[in-house]
Amino acid sequence: MKRIWAAGLALGAALALSAGGTARAADVNVAFVATLSGPAATLGKQLEDGFKLRLDQLGGKLGGEPAHVSIIDDELKPDVALTKLKAVMESRHINFVVGPIFTIVEAAIFKPVIRSGAIFISPNAGWSYLAGKGCNPHFFATSYENGQPHSVSGQYATDAGYKRVFLLAPDYQAGHEALAGFKSRYKGTVVAEDYVPLTSMDFQSELAKIAQAKPDAIYAFLPGGLGINFVKQFHAAGLRIPFLSAFTVDESVLPAEGDAALGLYGGADWAPDLNNPTNKAFVAAFEAKYHYVPATYAAQAYDTASLIDAAVREAGGASDANKVAAAMMKADFKSVRGNFRFNHNHYPIQDFYLTKVVKGADGKLQTSIVKKVLTDAADPYAGQCKMK
Amino acid sequence: MTLLLVQALNGVQLGLTLFLIAAGLTLVFGVMDFINLAHGVQYMVGAYLAVSFYDASGSFLLALVGASLATGALGLLLEALVFRRLMGRGHLDQVLATFGLILTIGELVRLIWGTSPLQLPVPRLLSGAVPLMSGMGYPVYRIMLIVVGLAVAGLMALVIGRTKIGMQLRAGASNAAMVNALGVDIHRMFRLVFGVGAMLAGFAGVLAAPLVSVEAGMSDNLLILAFVVIVVGGVGSVRGAFIAAILVGLVDTLGRSLVTALALALLPPMAAGHVGPALASMLIYLFMAAVLAVRPAGLFGVRA
Numbered sequence: 001m002k003r004i005w006a007a008g009l010a011l012g013a014a015l016a017l018s019a020g021g022t023a024r025a026a027d028v029n030v031a032f033v034a035t036l037s038g039p040a041a042t043l044g045k046q047l048e049d050g051f052k053l054r055l056d057q058l059g060g061k062l063g064g065e066p067a068h069v070s071i072i073d074d075e076l077k078p079d080v081a082l083t084k085l086k087a088v089m090e091s092r093h094i095n096f097v098v099g100p101i102f103t104i105v106e107a108a109i110f111k112p113v114i115r116s117g118a119i120f121i122s123p124n125a126g127w128s129y130l131a132g133k134g135c136n137p138h139f140f141a142t143s144y145e146n147g148q149p150h151s152v153s154g155q156y157a158t159d160a161g162y163k164r165v166f167l168l169a170p171d172y173q174a175g176h177e178a179l180a181g182f183k184s185r186y187k188g189t190v191v192a193e194d195y196v197p198l199t200s201m202d203f204q205s206e207l208a209k210i211a212q213a214k215p216d217a218i219y220a221f222l223p224g225g226l227g228i229n230f231v232k233q234f235h236a237a238g239l240r241i242p243f244l245s246a247f248t249v250d251e252s253v254l255p256a257e258g259d260a261a262l263g264l265y266g267g268a269d270w271a272p273d274l275n276n277p278t279n280k281a282f283v284a285a286f287e288a289k290y291h292y293v294p295a296t297y298a299a300q301a302y303d304t305a306s307l308i309d310a311a312v313r314e315a316g317g318a319s320d321a322n323k324v325a326a327a328m329m330k331a332d333f334k335s336v337r338g339n340f341r342f343n344h345n346h347y348p349i350q351d352f353y354l355t356k357v358v359k360g361a362d363g364k365l366q367t368s369i370v371k372k373v374l375t376d377a378a379d380p381y382a383g384q385c386k387m388k
Numbered sequence: 389m390t391l392l393l394v395q396a397l398n399g400v401q402l403g404l405t406l407f408l409i410a411a412g413l414t415l416v417f418g419v420m421d422f423i424n425l426a427h428g429v430q431y432m433v434g435a436y437l438a439v440s441f442y443d444a445s446g447s448f449l450l451a452l453v454g455a456s457l458a459t460g461a462l463g464l465l466l467e468a469l470v471f472r473r474l475m476g477r478g479h480l481d482q483v484l485a486t487f488g489l490i491l492t493i494g495e496l497v498r499l500i501w502g503t504s505p506l507q508l509p510v511p512r513l514l515s516g517a518v519p520l521m522s523g524m525g526y527p528v529y530r531i532m533l534i535v536v537g538l539a540v541a542g543l544m545a546l547v548i549g550r551t552k553i554g555m556q557l558r559a560g561a562s563n564a565a566m567v568n569a570l571g572v573d574i575h576r577m578f579r580l581v582f583g584v585g586a587m588l589a590g591f592a593g594v595l596a597a598p599l600v601s602v603e604a605g606m607s608d609n610l611l612i613l614a615f616v617v618i619v620v621g622g623v624g625s626v627r628g629a630f631i632a633a634i635l636v637g638l639v640d641t642l643g644r645s646l647v648t649a650l651a652l653a654l655l656p657p658m659a660a661g662h663v664g665p666a667l668a669s670m671l672i673y674l675f676m677a678a679v680l681a682v683r684p685a686g687l688f689g690v691r692a
Contacts, residue, residue, distance in 0.1 A: 039603060041503045171665040193657075194648070195665040199609045201600040202402065204530070205641050208394040211524030225505055228601045236510070238517050238525040256505050256601055 028062040028308070028318045029070075031088050031118075033081055033099030033109065036073035039225055042252045043101045043297050044073070047123060049290050050298030051098065054305035057285070062305070063312025068092075074100055078108030085109055094118045095318040098304055101297070103127045103146060103174065114138055119321055119328070123304040124297055126347070128177070132381030135345040137325055142304045143296075144269055145347055145379030146174065147181030152267030152352040152373050153219050153244040154185035159373070162216040162242070163188045168206060168230075169221040171195035178221035178246065184380065191215045196226075203230045207237045217242040228256045235260035249357050251295035254365040261365060266355045270299045270337050271367045274353075279336040293366045299336050306333040339376070345385035349378045390521040395642050397520075401530055403637025404537025408592035409610060410617040410629040411544060412585020418624020419560040420578055422475065423482045426466070426489035427589060428611030434459040434590025435597040435606065436497055439506045448511035448598075456591040463586020467579055475578075494604050505601035508594075533595055540588070541630050548626055557581070561624035613640075616672055620679050622686030631687060636672050643671040 032051060034044035048071065061067055070088045074081035081100065088094065089112075097113045097120045100106055106125035113120045114136055122141045130136065131145045157165055167182060167190055169175035179193055191213045194206055210218055218241055222230050227248035234243065243264040251272070254261055272283045272293055282302055286294045294302075307328060312318050314327035331341050343349050352374040355367035413427045437455035442448060470489065474482045510529045517525025548554035556577060559567045568574040593607070600606065617636050621628025651664035679687065 037503065039503070039505075039605065171669075176661065193661050195661060197665070197669055201606065201609075202398075204398045204401070205395055205644060207524060208391055208398065208521070209645065211521055212391045214523060225601055225603055228505055229599075232507075232601075233599065236515075236517065236525075236527045236529075239523065241523075256507055258507065 028065045028067045028096070028312055029092060029094050030062075030067060030096045030098055030308070031070050031072060031085060031094045033072045033074050033085060033097065033105065035076045035101045035105075036071070037075055040076055040101065043124075043224075043295075046252055046295050046297035047099070047101060047301045049286070050294060050301030051123070051305050053282075053286055053289060053298075054302045054309075058305070058309055062309045063315075063318070065312060065317065070094075072099075074102075074105045076102060076105070078105050081105045082108050082112065086112060089113075089116050089118070095321070095324075096121060096308055098123060098301075098308075100125055106130075110139070117321055119324055121304055121308070123300040126379075128379070128381050131345050131347045131379050132384035135385035135387050137346075137387060138321060140307075140325075140328055140342070140346045142307060142348065143300045144350070144352075145381060146177055147184065148352065148374075148377065148379055149246040149267050149269065150178045150181030150219075150221060151185040152354065153246060153265070154182040156265075156267070156354050156373050157182075157217055157219065157244060158185060158187045160217075160242075164191045164213075164215045165189070165244075166191045166210050166213050166215040166218045167193045167220075168210075168218060169193075169195055170198045170200070170223075170226060172198050175221060179219075182219050182221075188216075198226075200226060201229050203233050204237075206230075207233060207239065210241065211237070211239060215241060217244055220245045220248050223247040224253065228253050231257045231264065232260045249367065251293040251366055252297065254357065254367075255292070258365070261357045262359065264357050265370070266357075266367055267352060267373070268296050268355050268367065269348075269350055269352055270296050271353060271355045271369045272360075273366070273368050274337065275369075276336070276338040278334040279338070282336045293360070293364050303333070303335050303337065303340070306335070307331060309333065343378050343382050344387055345379075345382045346387070347379050347382065349376055351375050352377055391645075392642075394520055394524075394526065395645055396638065397526065397530070397534070399638035399641035400634060401534050401537075401637070402641060403634035404534060404541070405592050405596055406610065406613055406617050406637060407537065407541060407630050407633035408588050408595075409607075410614040410621070410633055411626055412581070412588050413614050414618040414621065414624055414626060414629045415557065415561070415581045416585055417618060419557060419564060419581055420475065421564070422471065423479050423486065424471070425483060425486040425611065426493065427486075427585065428607035428614065429490055429493045430459050430463060430586045430589035431593035431596075431607040431610060432497065432602075432604065433462060433493065434593030435508070435602040436501050436506070437590070438594040438597050439501075439508050439602055442508055448508075451508070452591070452594050455594045456587050459590025459593070460583045460587030462590075464579060464583045466586075467582040471582065497604050503604070505603040507601060508597040510598040529598060536595065540591075544626055545630075553577075553580070613672070616676050618686075620676050620686055622683075622689030625686070625688040628686055628688030636675070639675045640672050643675075644668040647671060 034047045036044040072084045097118050101124050103125040106127050120139045124143050126141050126143050126146045128145050167179050169179050246267045249261045249264045249266050310333040311324050311327040315323040329342050339351050341349050351372050354370045354373050356370045358368040360366045416422050416424050434455050437458050438451040441451035441454040474485055514529040514532050516528045520526040556572050617632045621632030647668045648664035651660040
């Protein structure tokens with residue numbers, strides 16, 4: 001499944017040939033890891049398209065040097081990710097590893113990547129350990145710490161005066177962490193913490209419990225297919241309760257959820273209508289090229305390519321990882337998120353928003369910013385990181 | 389109280405879906421001594437075909453009939469291509485081959501329909517909801533599912549209990565070789581069972597499609613539950629499958645609510661958040677173990 005594409009189709013065959021192993025030392029070699037098959041493939045596709053778009057705009061170069069990108073499909077299996085990535089890293093020297101979508105994959109490839117001397121940038125997975133005790137000079141996250149998108153809704157629920165909230169998440173590690181993230185900023189009463197099996201398809205029983213509990217709002221972390229089913233059934237049951245969430249109503253699942261998702265809330269570090277020139281240009285270019293609405297995955301991957309571009313230019317090449325890492329800390333690029341800088345633990349300090357599902361001018365569903373909930377937010381683990 | 393009623397309705401509805409899948413499975417297993425892991429695939433294929441038929445015709449009824457018949461035909465095709473060759477061989481061979489079928493058909497479905505989940509809208513006539521408890525409506529479509537499920541079960545009871553072919557089936561379930569020796573064309577019966585079983589599973593898939601998204605792997609979880617149902621009900625017994633399906637549906641739905649509430653009452657909240665869901669997922673297996681401890685052949689086992 002490994003596809004090598006030398007970006008910048010204009011440069012075409014000449015570049016493609018050089019990707020085979022004859023790359024010059026000055027070139028920038030990137031291994032891109034994402035989930036590109038299985039039910040979560042839409043997320044990986046977003047991530048890949050966001051990164052590719054920026055690279056194409058830069059003429060297939062990062063920091064002015066020709067870029068070679070190996071795309072690796074991790075199949076959402078940590079062992080598969082590691083095997084495939086190692087094969088790529090053995091065949092040629094890799095300067096940057098970009099990815100993955102899921103934290104379990106991130107945890108599996110972290111040590112080998114750092115040991116190889118490459119710089120590791122996560123455009124999505126935001127393992128809390130790497131923000132705190134496990135922070136590393138060669139690791140950067142351009143997304144967030146995993147709990148942060150959930151704490152947005154916690155803060156909003158507190159601000160909005162919701163006294164009783166019903167929480168819903170799948171019964172696995174990230175589900176428990178998500179609800180902990182929500183509770184970290186929620187001051188009211190949690191009516192119930194309902195954990196459903198990761199394979200659930202029918203939520204009728206949960207909906208009955210929610211109707212019985214009569215909460216002021218519900219908070220749901222139901223990624224992928226879980227969210228699609230829940231949102232449709234929530235709508236069919238005619239429940240009139242404010243619906244807060246993260247990763248449950250975003251552009252990766254909205255086409256499948258349809259109008260049932262209209263008016264539901266989410267929490268995120270970005271939305272397609274975030275008002276700044278870089279973002280407007282990004283969303284327009286993305287929709288023109290791929291014919292669907294980008295989600296946070298694409299936006300963060302786009303930023304990641306911009307970041308590498310700026311850092312390589314500043315460091316005068318990708319070969320000295322320490323120099324590149326120092327240049328990356330400056331984050332001297334135009335982010336689609338506008339306000340973006342790195343904390344000392346190499347996680348972003350950025351704003352978080354309450355978003356709402358609306359119908360765009362072209363009739364496609366997308367999230368839209370309702371209000372800024374957190375300004376210049378740093379993650380709660382940064383204090384445990386010993387890096388300066 | 390209303391919550392209990394709504395949850396019971398949910399349980400019955402899950403049970404009837406399970407029954408439609410398990411009915412074919414139990415006959416195939418019971419009459420032909422054939423373990424067909426790929427049976428659940430028919431459910432998924434039914435749902436996918438329904439989406440295609442619906443897109444082409446715009447009619448839910450046509451999609452339901454067309455997809456069910458097409459799934460039945462697929463069942464017959466698989467019987468001729470694969471299953472027939474596995475008859476009389478060991479269970480391990482059958483499990484391996486039919487597991488391979490799950491992978492192959494799953495990949496084919498991805499190739500044809502893509503990896504993103506598809507949607508089938510609820511038919512407009514049935515899109516309303518009745519207010520069963522305050523603040524929440526119970527979708528009319530789900531009530532219709534219960535009615536249709538019961539009707540199919542009744543029809544099957546009639547066919548199996550009152551007709552000649554039903555009598556042959558029942559006899560086949562207890563001793564296939566003897567039935568063959570008495571001059572019944574057992575292979576024709578096998579084909580019938582495969583076709584009808586596949587059709588019922590496809591029918592269940594179409595009915596479930598408007599409620600959940602149609603995606604590869606949508607039947608994986610149900611197949612395991614269907615096996616629990618046929619083991620609890622007694623292999624080969626359609627009546628057993630019906631009773632067991634309703635029981636499993638109720639135990640799963642009501643038990644989930646009960647166990648989480650119980651865990652919350654007895655344990656500190658942090659522990660309850662972990663123990664509750666874990667116990668709830670185990671419930672039906674505990675239920676199965678309890679049934680088998682008392683009745684090793686299942687509730688209505690025809691063979692000990």
